[in-house]
Amino acid sequence: MRSLSRTLVIVLALALVAPALFIRPAPAAEDVKIALVAPLSGRWARQGQLKKMGADMAIEEINSQGGIKALGGAKLVLREADAGDSVEKAVSAAQRVLTREKISAGIGSWLSSFTLGVTEVAERLQVPWLSLSYADSITERGFKYTFQTSPVSSLQAEQALDLVTELAKKNNRPIKKAGIVGDNTAASMFFYKPLREKLLAAKGIELIVDDVWTPPLADATAIVQKLRSSQPDIVFYGATNFPDSIQVLQKVKEFSVKSPIQGVGAWLVTPEYVKTVGKEVLDNIQTVVASHPMKGQDELVKKFKQRTGEPFMTQDPLCTYAHVWLIKEAVEQAKSADPKAIRDALAKVDISAGPAVSAFYPPRVKFDERGRRVGATPLIVQWQDGEPYTVIPTAVATRPIASHK
Amino acid sequence: MVLAEVVQYVATGLLVGGVYALMSIGLALIFGVMRVVNFAQGDFMMLGMYLTYFYAVSGGVDPLLGALLTIPPFFALGWIVHRSLLARVTGGGDPQRQMDAQLILTLGLSLVITNATTMILSPTPLGIRTDYATQAFALGPVLLNQARSYAFAMALVLAVAVYLFLTRTDLGKALRASADDPEAASYQGIDVRAMHGLAFGIGIALVAAAGGLLAAYHPIEPTVAGNFIVLMFVAVVLGGLGSIPGAFVGGIVIGLVQSLTLLVLPFQLQNTGVFIVFLLVLYLRPQGFFGRRTRAV
Numbered sequence: 001m002r003s004l005s006r007t008l009v010i011v012l013a014l015a016l017v018a019p020a021l022f023i024r025p026a027p028a029a030e031d032v033k034i035a036l037v038a039p040l041s042g043r044w045a046r047q048g049q050l051k052k053m054g055a056d057m058a059i060e061e062i063n064s065q066g067g068i069k070a071l072g073g074a075k076l077v078l079r080e081a082d083a084g085d086s087v088e089k090a091v092s093a094a095q096r097v098l099t100r101e102k103i104s105a106g107i108g109s110w111l112s113s114f115t116l117g118v119t120e121v122a123e124r125l126q127v128p129w130l131s132l133s134y135a136d137s138i139t140e141r142g143f144k145y146t147f148q149t150s151p152v153s154s155l156q157a158e159q160a161l162d163l164v165t166e167l168a169k170k171n172n173r174p175i176k177k178a179g180i181v182g183d184n185t186a187a188s189m190f191f192y193k194p195l196r197e198k199l200l201a202a203k204g205i206e207l208i209v210d211d212v213w214t215p216p217l218a219d220a221t222a223i224v225q226k227l228r229s230s231q232p233d234i235v236f237y238g239a240t241n242f243p244d245s246i247q248v249l250q251k252v253k254e255f256s257v258k259s260p261i262q263g264v265g266a267w268l269v270t271p272e273y274v275k276t277v278g279k280e281v282l283d284n285i286q287t288v289v290a291s292h293p294m295k296g297q298d299e300l301v302k303k304f305k306q307r308t309g310e311p312f313m314t315q316d317p318l319c320t321y322a323h324v325w326l327i328k329e330a331v332e333q334a335k336s337a338d339p340k341a342i343r344d345a346l347a348k349v350d351i352s353a354g355p356a357v358s359a360f361y362p363p364r365v366k367f368d369e370r371g372r373r374v375g376a377t378p379l380i381v382q383w384q385d386g387e388p389y390t391v392i393p394t395a396v397a398t399r400p401i402a403s404h405k
Numbered sequence: 406m407v408l409a410e411v412v413q414y415v416a417t418g419l420l421v422g423g424v425y426a427l428m429s430i431g432l433a434l435i436f437g438v439m440r441v442v443n444f445a446q447g448d449f450m451m452l453g454m455y456l457t458y459f460y461a462v463s464g465g466v467d468p469l470l471g472a473l474l475t476i477p478p479f480f481a482l483g484w485i486v487h488r489s490l491l492a493r494v495t496g497g498g499d500p501q502r503q504m505d506a507q508l509i510l511t512l513g514l515s516l517v518i519t520n521a522t523t524m525i526l527s528p529t530p531l532g533i534r535t536d537y538a539t540q541a542f543a544l545g546p547v548l549l550n551q552a553r554s555y556a557f558a559m560a561l562v563l564a565v566a567v568y569l570f571l572t573r574t575d576l577g578k579a580l581r582a583s584a585d586d587p588e589a590a591s592y593q594g595i596d597v598r599a600m601h602g603l604a605f606g607i608g609i610a611l612v613a614a615a616g617g618l619l620a621a622y623h624p625i626e627p628t629v630a631g632n633f634i635v636l637m638f639v640a641v642v643l644g645g646l647g648s649i650p651g652a653f654v655g656g657i658v659i660g661l662v663q664s665l666t667l668l669v670l671p672f673q674l675q676n677t678g679v680f681i682v683f684l685l686v687l688y689l690r691p692q693g694f695f696g697r698r699t700r701a702v
Contacts (some may be wrong), residue, residue, distance in 0.1 A: 041520065042628050045528030085628065108671070184673060213672040216632040221417040222667045225410070242530045243624045243632070250622065253539040254550060276532030276624055281539070 029067070029074035032337045034327055035097045035127070036057075036078055036320070037108035037118050038120075042085025043215065043241050046270060047316050052080060053308050054317030058324035058355065064077075068328060068334040076328060076354055083109045084116070090114035094121040094382045104337045105327045105346075107320060111240065112138060112153075112186035114253065119146045128343040130326060132290055132319040133185035134265065139370045141336060145343050146174055147367050149319065149326075149360060150290030151376035153190030156264070157236075159378055160288040163198050163392060164262055171403050175233040179209030180237025181223055181248065182264065188212075191238060192262045208232055215241035217248075224251035227259055238264040241273065249277045263287025266315035269381055269388035274311075279386030284402055286382040286391065291315040291359040294379070294396035312387055315359075322359035329356045347371075361396060409546040416547055416662045422660020423557030424618055428601040428633060429640035429652040430564055437647030438497055438604035440504075444511040445611050446637060447630025448518035453479060454620040454629065455526065461533045461620075468533050469555050472617025476610045483609030487602045490514070495601060517632070522627040526588050530626040538622040556618035563614060567607070571649065580604060584647070589675025639683050647665035647697030654694055658682065 010353035036055050038048035041049035059076045067073040081097035089108050089174075097103065099120060105128045109118045112135035122129040123143045131138060136152040151159070168175045178200055182188045192212070200207050208230045211223045216238070227235060239245035246267065252261070268287040292314050293301045304313045304321075327342070330349060334341035350366040357363040366374045380392035384402055434445045456478065459473035466474065494506035537551035571577035581601035582590040591597050623629070640659050644651025659679050666678030686693065 041523050041528060041627070043631075045523065045626075045628070046530060049528060085631075181541070200659070211672045213675060217672075218663045218675055219417060219421050222414065222664065223672065225413060229410075243626070243629070246532065246624050247622075249552075250539045254541050255548065258433070272530050272624075274535065278534055 006069065011324075012188075029072040030337065030383075031075050031077040032068055032071065032104050032331055033077045033079050033101060034324065035094075035103045035104075035106035035108070036080045036115075037083050037090060037094045037097060037106060038080070039084060039090075039114070040080065040082040042089075043243070044111055046087065046242065046272065047267065048083065049321040050270070050310075050314065050316040051108075051110060053304070053310070054320035055324050056227060056327075057079075057304060057307055057317070058321045061355070062325070062328050065255065068331050068337075070332045071337060074337065076324065078324075079103060083111075083114050087113055087117045091117040091121055094118040098122065098125045098127055102337075104331065105130070105342050107131070107323045107327075108180075108335045109133070110316065110361055112190070116186060119143060122146065126343070127339045128327075128330070128346050130323040130346075132323070134290065135188070135190045137190070138371045143371065144347075147371045147373075149323070149365070149373045149376065151378045152372065153187050153264075154194045155376070156288045156290075156378045157191045157194045158199060160236075160262060160264075160380070161195065161203065163380060164260075165203055165205075165253050167401070167403070168233065173233065175203075175205055177208045177230070177232045178205050179211075179227060179230070179232035179259065180207065180238075181209065181211050181227070181235055181236040182213075183215045183217075183240055183244060184212050185215070185238075185240050185377065188220075188238030188240060188264055193352065195236060209235070212274055213244075215244055217241070217244040220244070220247040220251045224248060224255050224257060227252070227257045228255045231257075232259050235259045235261050237261045237268070240265060242265045242267070242270070246273075246276050249273075249281055253277070253281050261285045265289065266292070267315050267382070272381075274386045279383070282383040282386065284384070286380055286401075287388075288378045289315045289381050290376070290378060291319045291361070292379050292381045292388065292390045293318060293398065294390050295398055296396075299356065314388065320354055320358045325354070325356040325358070326365060329354075361393065409511065410608065411668070413547050414668060415661065416544075416549055417658065417663030418661035420553040420557045420660070421664065422657035423560040424615055424656075425620065425633070425640055425659050426552075426653040427560035427563055427615040428612055429637045429656045430567060430649055431608035431615070432459055432637050433613040433641045433644065433647055433649055433652035434567070434611070435608035436641065437649070438580060438599050439491070440496060441491060441507050441605075442511065444508070444634070445515040445518060446608070447542065447634035448522075449479065449483070449609045450612045450616035450619070450633065451625070451630045452482075452518065452625065453616030454623075454625040455522070455531075456613070457617035458533055458625050459529050464681055468535060468617060468621040469559060471620070472559065472614045475613040479613035480606040480610040483606035484602045486514070486609070487605040491605060492598060492601070503584055517625050519630065525550070526627065528627060529643070530624040532624045533620055551623070552622035556621060559618055560615065563611065564649075569651060576603070586646045614637025629660045636679070639679060643683060643686055643693055645693030648693065648695040651693055651695030658694075 038051045040048040063075045067075045081093035107130050109115050112133040115131045115133035123145050128365045130144050132150050134153040139148045266289040330342045330345040334345035352364045381388045383392045389399035391397050453475045456475045457468050460466035460471035540551045541548035579595045583597045589599045640655030641652050644655030662678045662682050
């Protein structure tokens, strides 16, 4: 009797458990992997670090909001690769990260010279690639998988020159003499080229200083001495390597150079500048960038600052944040994590609202046949009281532009 | 080109060269005594910059004083690195194999230090803000940057101190004896291994002090060594391998050539002048400026 009841208990228990043995939970949606190839070591590592902060923030937001809905809530996962401090290392990093596992799309690699190399790998392996780099040549090679969200360098040069000449006229200080000072990285070179070849001459401006170097710069005395003795009415400034730029700015203060400085890129608005040279050196220096927090983005900036402890948000995290969201939108539209399908979705995408356009002016993402964002317009950012603010276009400016003292 | 401008270029070159000179002395000492080519020399300089930074932010220590305060801890660090790592691949055995092992060891050490610093302290550049970094002494139309002038003066003092130590003290003489003939020195009761440790400690302390001086006006980041290590080697070879006065002169020459090159060549070719002079010296005087007479320290 006792053994019978024991058998009964076992049978009942099995009856209860058995269904669970045959019913499997629905398979979890496979993660969608995004590559971020950016300099995480070497002289541009800070920019890579900032890019990663932006990517991490976007991924956390997307995953906490349910992931990719078209793929059953698939999560986005970031695979970062260190582009280091040379084109060779960047290319090798891209090769490694794109061949190790299935990557749906990629982002990178900050410095245009790196992006030129990395996008060749992405093109060969047919992985769609989003870049904030400026060099014109990135989207002049007929590549199908490269998408450039920033206005290209030559366009930035044209618009920056228009802006500074207009401002100078308003302030009764017409520009007659200009200087070009900076390194020979790709984005800077594409900015200087149209200035030298046609733009300055077309406005009757004489180029009186033209000093370009290969980073690192040994000493800035000779350059700044030339600026002091020739006193150009504007200096177009493209020193992407932080120590080089610090040397130049320290010398500008030491030699009391009064020429207004018009930077070329977002490298000139990182928080380290305030700590190293002080706000009194920086105030009124302005730079042309592809992206910077604009009017109405206070919440986004506040969230970024709380997350990272950074004193302000700049182009690099903002653009990468938007790039991750843009990839998410493309995956939703493609309903697939397949790189080719995502590429096709990116080629057709036309978005005018939401986080995917948050970094861009005007706020619309549509790519032309070359992979350039249609209508991309640069912003002018100016240091004021130790913080960089968007000052042009006025429609999205967070502060009015301050005139040069 | 007016004369004042040429004088400005010469003055700038001298000031820049002063710190190159101090950086190079340590490397020359290590090579002169131990015959070790230390690829990690620039990384110890970078660590010296960070220590000076921490002195400045935590204790408000001026970087010029901080540079001096890096000397004791870096001497100890150099001695420990020698004892724990370099001593295993120096001091006897097949010279070729030892040279290979030393190269691999110091190159590996360089990679480990750079990457560990990037991981621990982050790649974010740091800087010490000093008033004198952006101020100049005006000698008529010629401006001498104050930070570089102080750094030059301190580099000169430290170089003279090392020279006097090597030539006027018993310990210095023992060090030179170990460099000239380790076997004969050991017969005289000199502990050659200890002398190697001493040389490595001093060499590392000197380059860390140079880093401290550099930190007064140059941003600090884990990869900063890459900007200077090649110039250090060029200075040591120019001066004559292993020669302390040679390395000092080599450093000054590099600074001068870098600056004066800009009188005739565009900025992109700033270091081209240095390497042209380097090749010329190797061709005309392969032993370097001081190579023959003061090959050993």
